Amino acid sequence: MTTDRIPVAHSVVYAVRGVPEVPDEYNAERTIAPHEITLTYRAAEDSQLGRVHAYVKGWWMQDGSRVPMDKPVGRHFWGRDFADWPEWLAAEARLHDPDDTVHTCPGRWGGPDCRCFxxxxxxxxxxxxxxxxxxxxxxxxxxxxxxxxxxxxxxxxxxxxxxxxxxxxxxxxxxxxxxxxxxxxxxxxxxxxxxxxxxxxxxxxxxxx
Incomplete structure (x- = not known):
């Protein structure tokens, strides 16, 4: 029997500190202070969700103070072209993207033929x-x-x-x-x-x- 293993995504998980808070999706009075980010890059782009997904995990904040809680909360970010993403999170996603051909010219990113800059x-x-x-x-x-x-x-x-x-x-x-x-x-x-x-x-x- 032949076993096929077809990679469909690549993920990067890392701890953060000092990055901006993100709005809570369901409570307008609260934000989330991130302490961990998970970035997932699909091999093929989804027609509705796009190719990149981010999960920001952290602690609830309200009126400048941390809300007492036993477990952290999180928020998902999807979408094409990072349209609804915080600017700093979109920059993080681009930084860790394993596909270095996602840019505006045919040359290798940073190579002698790259015109991105x-x-x-x-x-x-x-x-x-x-x-x-x-x-x-x-x-x-x-x-x-x-x-x-x-x-x-x-x-x-x-x-x-x-x-x-x-x-x-x-x-x-x-x-x-x-x-x-x-x-x-x-x-x-x-x-x-x-x-x-x-x-x-x-x-x-x-x-x-």
């Missing part, structure tokens, strides 16, 4: 195209700050793979709390100072200002 360029003032690098950061929960990693990767998928490997190898601190990691994009731009621009470009820039 071309809108950051400033025509006439850029000496060279912007340079993008990615790195993995670790949250120091004692110092309560993010600590940047030393290695910078030329492509996003390299940093994502490294981040996932580190999560699997060391998911918790020795004293118990979960280790929080994230991938950060670093962009270097090379801008020509106004006094060193060609005369025609400098005059046009001055006329626009």
């Amino acid at each position: 071309d809108d950051e360029a400033q025509p006439g003032t850029e000496a060279y195209p912007p340079q993008h690098r990615w790195r993995v950061e670790l949250f120091d929960y004692l110092a309560e700050e993010w600590v940047p990693g030393g290695t910078r990767y030329p492509e996003r998928n390299q940093a994502m793979e490294r981040c996932q490997a580190m999560r699997e190898k060391a998911p918790v601190w020795k004293d118990g709390p979960p280790v929080q990691r994230r991938v950060v994009r670093e962009t270097t731009t090379y801008t020509v100072e106004t006094e060193h621009m060609p005369v025609a470009e400098a005059q046009q820039d001055g006329a626009r200002s």
Whole structure:
């Protein structure tokens, strides 16, 4: 007998702290202070629910205080194009998306043919195209700050793979709390100072200002 195993989804679960509260779906007076996020990415997009699902788990909050309760609550987020998602949660979903082809150009995300970041360029003032690098950061929960990693990767998928490997190898601190990691994009731009621009470009820039 042959056993077929067909992957239909990929999930990422991680603890969070310090992210914005989300509205409770059924009680307008309460919000949810997140402490755990589950992101699920389907291999094929659902025509109604979309491809990405998020479950935000946390504690009820009301009037700035935590509501006494024994168990956390949660809220589901579905939908195509993150239309009804909080902006920060949509950014988290894009950050951990295993499909690095979900962007606006045919080139590999962050690769030499990727045009996703071309809108950051400033025509006439850029000496060279912007340079993008990615790195993995670790949250120091004692110092309560993010600590940047030393290695910078030329492509996003390299940093994502490294981040996932580190999560699997060391998911918790020795004293118990979960280790929080994230991938950060670093962009270097090379801008020509106004006094060193060609005369025609400098005059046009001055006329626009």
